[in-house]
Amino acid sequence: MGTGSEVVHGYPHIETVRSAITALYRRLSYDTVSTFATSVLPAEVAFADMDDLHLGVQRVARAMVQHLHLPEARMIVSFRDMRHAANVELAAGPEYFIELNSRFRTHRQDIGAALAHEVMHIYLHRLDLSFPGTRDNEILTDTATTYLGAGWLLLDAYREDSVTSQKLGYLTPEEFGYVLAKRALAFGEDPSPWFTSPQAYTAYTKGLALARRDGEQPPLTACGWAGRRRYAKDRRSVQDHRGSAAAPAPEGGGYAFEGQAPLRVTFPCPTCHQRIRVPVRGRVRARCGLCRTVLDCDT
Numbered sequence: 261m262g263t264g265s266e267v268v269h270g271y272p273h274i275e276t277v278r279s280a281i282t283a284l285y286r287r288l289s290y291d292t293v294s295t296f297a298t299s300v301l302p303a304e305v306a307f308a309d310m311d312d313l314h315l316g317v318q319r320v321a322r323a324m325v326q327h328l329h330l331p332e333a334r335m336i337v338s339f340r341d342m343r344h345a346a347n348v349e350l351a352a353g354p355e356y357f358i359e360l361n362s363r364f365r366t367h368r369q370d371i372g373a374a375l376a377h378e379v380m381h382i383y384l385h386r387l388d389l390s391f392p393g394t395r396d397n398e399i400l401t402d403t404a405t406t407y408l409g410a411g412w413l414l415l416d417a418y419r420e421d422s423v424t425s426q427k428l429g430y431l432t433p434e435e436f437g438y439v440l441a442k443r444a445l446a447f448g449e450d451p452s453p454w455f456t457s458p459q460a461y462t463a464y465t466k467g468l469a470l471a472r473r474d475g476e477q478p479p480l481t482a483c484g485w486a487g488r489r490r491y492a493k494d495r496r497s498v499q500d501h502r503g504s505a506a507a508p509a510p511e512g513g514g515y516a517f518e519g520q521a522p523l524r525v526t527f528p529c530p531t532c533h534q535r536i537r538v539p540v541r542g543r544v545r546a547r548c549g550l551c552r553t554v555l556d557c558d559t
Contacts (some may be wrong), residue, residue, distance in 0.1 A: 267418070267425050269433050271470070275437055278533040280391070280403035281442065285532045285550045287389045293551075297447040299409035300327050302454050305372030313365060320372050321358070324379040327410060330386070335379070339365055345428050348378040350385045371454070373417040373428050375400060398430040405432075405480035406439040415440060415460045425452045433459065437467025444473055446551075475530040477514055479538075481556045488558065491515070495540065495559075499523065504511055525559050527550050 285293055307316050314337075318550040321335035334355045338363045349357040364371050380401050384390060391400045405411040415436040417428040417433050427433065440451055441464065455461045476482045478491035498517040515527040523540040532551035538544050540559045547554050 267420055267427050269434060270432055271435055271438070273435055274438070275432060276391070276396050276399045277403050277431065277439060278528070280400040281407060281439070282533045282550070283389060283391075283400065284404055284407060285534070290550065290552050293408070294447075295329070296327075296408040297449065299412060299449060299451060299454075300324070300376070301370070303422050305413065307371055309367040309368065311368075315369070316368070317360070317371060317375075321375050321379065324372075324375050324410060328408065329382045330379070330383060333382075335375075337375075346378045348372040348381050348414055350381060356382055356387075368372060369424075370413075370417045372410075375411035376405050377429060380405040380408075380410070395430070402429045402431045403431075403434070403439050404534065406436060407443050409443070411436060412440055412454055415463060416455050416457050418463065419457050419461050420459050433463035434466045434470075437464040438470050439467070440464055441468035441471035442531070444468070445475075474528075477527065477530070479515060479525055479527060479557045479559045480530070481543075481558050495525075529553055529555070 275325045276517050300323065304327075305320050308319065315558070317337045318335065321337055325333055325335065331354070335358055337360060339356045341362045345361050359373065360371065360374055364374060374397065384401060384404060389404075390516060391397045400412065402411065405414060411429075414429045414431075415433065417426065418433045418436070419426045429436065431439070437460075444450060452461060452464060455464070456465075476484060476487065478487040483491070494515075495517065515525050517540070518524050518526060518537075524537050525540055526535050526537045528534070529536050529548040529551060531553040532548060533550060534550045536546055536548055536555070538546045538557055538559055540557060544557050544559055545554060546557055
């Protein structure tokens with residue numbers, strides 16, 4: 261939890277974020293991911309100042325448990341002074357112990373965000389899904405929380421002005437916006453009316469622009485004139501050097517050519533980022549076997 265410190269912006273963790281989305285689809289399957297098409301709603305985590313602190317915390321924790329389809333587990337939540345926003349004890353259950361930073365006693369509007377991240381740790385622990393290293397594992401947790409419908413709370417907890425700043429989670433605001441936009445494009449859900457932080461909305465729009473660009477890369481037909489021109493040049497170069505050990509590789513773009521007869525192109529699915537392989541033969545329609553997205557390509 262950063263409070264008062266400089267907030268990092270941009271996309272320094274974007275490749276790990278994309279790998280996390282792929283891992284979610286691989287571990288859960290398309291059908292299971294689709295059961296999270298509806299996000300946690302603001303009313304489910306609303307926390308008024310006059311509400312009893314501990315009863316309110318239990319209510320919000322229960323909402324997170326239910327949203328993630330976890331077995332009815334008792335969340336024992338306490339508060340203490342610490343550097344991080346929260347901490348969870350990953351035991352076998354059925355009781356889980358979560359500690360929240362004492363700051364949340366008076367900043368109750370962000371309790372849902374902190375609990376969303378910690379309950380996701382429990383969910384991923386039960387799935388036996390993790391990334392090596394603390395940093396990458398926390399990025400996986402933030403990405404899963406956001407993609408499965410509770411992470412808009414983490415982005416909404418981001419606030420920044422000329423004097424103070426606050427951000428929860430390990431992703432940058434724009435990375436949270438990116439994952440949230442990937443979810444919005446996949447499920448047709450617009451989270452923007454739920455934001456109370458204007459900075460969160462700005463980060464979401466930036467992430468949305470990048471998420472849309474994922475679907476505008478060659479060989480997808482939506483890539484535009486410049487993308488088609490670059491792709492045609494790379495394809496021609498590979499075809500001219502076919503059979504040569506010195507065949508040049510494309511310069512960026514995410515796609516790569518392989519094989520000789522027939523020549524194939526591989527590229528990341530714009531939804532789940534699994535590599536897709538299709539023959540180089542003009543207009544083709546491909547379907548991602550992982551997330552079932554149907555893609556129009558001009559190879």
